[in-house]
Amino acid sequence: MMNRRTFLLATGALALPDCGPNHATLLRDVWRPPEVRSTALRSVLDELVRLATLAANSHNSQPWHFRCREGSVEIRPDFARRLPVVDADDHHLWVSLGCAAANIVEAAPAFGLSGEARMREGPDGSHVQVALAPAPDTGERSLEAIVGRQCARSTYDGRPLEATAARILAGTGRESGVDVDLLVTPEHRSALSELIIRGNATQVADTRFRKELESWLRFNASHAAQTRDGLFTGCLGAPTAPAFLARMFFDGSFTVERENERLRAQLDSTPAFAVVTGPEATPAGWVAVGLAVQRLALAATRLDVAHAHVNQPVEVAALRGQLAKLVGHEDRRPDLVLRLGHGPPMPRSLRRPTEDVIERSGG
Incomplete structure (x- = not known):
């Protein structure tokens, strides 16, 4: 049976650099500082859409289309990029x-605009509309956080959060x-960690989950640069390797025991967790959760606090009730779980080009 040492030796022998030239160039372009010089509407909307695509999203699946109008940006679901197993x-x-x-x-304020997000219903389905209107320029600090935010799936140093930051x-x-x-007390963190570990074990043992995850893994920089989506293994702290070889050894190396060991080390190093619970289990409620958690992530970035999602207890339906009880919201469905702490930055993921996700419309 393939063990971790054999896998690392095999992949290491043919390992590719973490960032090939093309990948590095794409990263610089994707995460470049915002351009706010132009006041032309099309340029402003293009830049707002580019910044929108830097938001957190599951498996880096980027499940969105953007429709730009004179006074708004519509964000529409791309169901071709849905995750039917982990996100049924x-x-x-x-x-x-x-x-x-x-x-x-x-x-928006950095471009002389204000923005207000709301759910809309239309003949072609539900979508999120961000209405835009002229406003004073007050957004430079947010721009820095937007391009600086990342999901840091690393072991943290264990230092507690400062009270002000919390x-x-x-x-x-x-x-x-x-x-x-x-959740900051040892008792609460321990109870939550056990739910995360149990959820992780359930998922890793599920063949359908494994196949879906593998389909979104990008095993080397060249692979990631080709698709500009998915989970680059470098972002996960895993070795890079030729895709054919990595897929060959995936089943033998991706085991419940090894994944729980890796995850346990990360959880034990985490001084605080955030559990996010929305108002209702509907698309509108979930959009509200997204608005809130992204703002939380941007605030963490400004405070130099690392964060990463550990959503296993909300993705495994059988554990949601226990998580809801832990945080005192037994009448609602918990939505997201984040680790918070201090740790090193990780390699970044790519995004698809703006022109691939944007649609312009008059009126």
């Missing part, structure tokens, strides 16, 4: 649209009926 009811998809909307709202983070996410509960 499209919860994460709608959260992702809310995260993208939050980036537009936060960035208070800001808990308060930043709360809006539109969304609750953000910070």
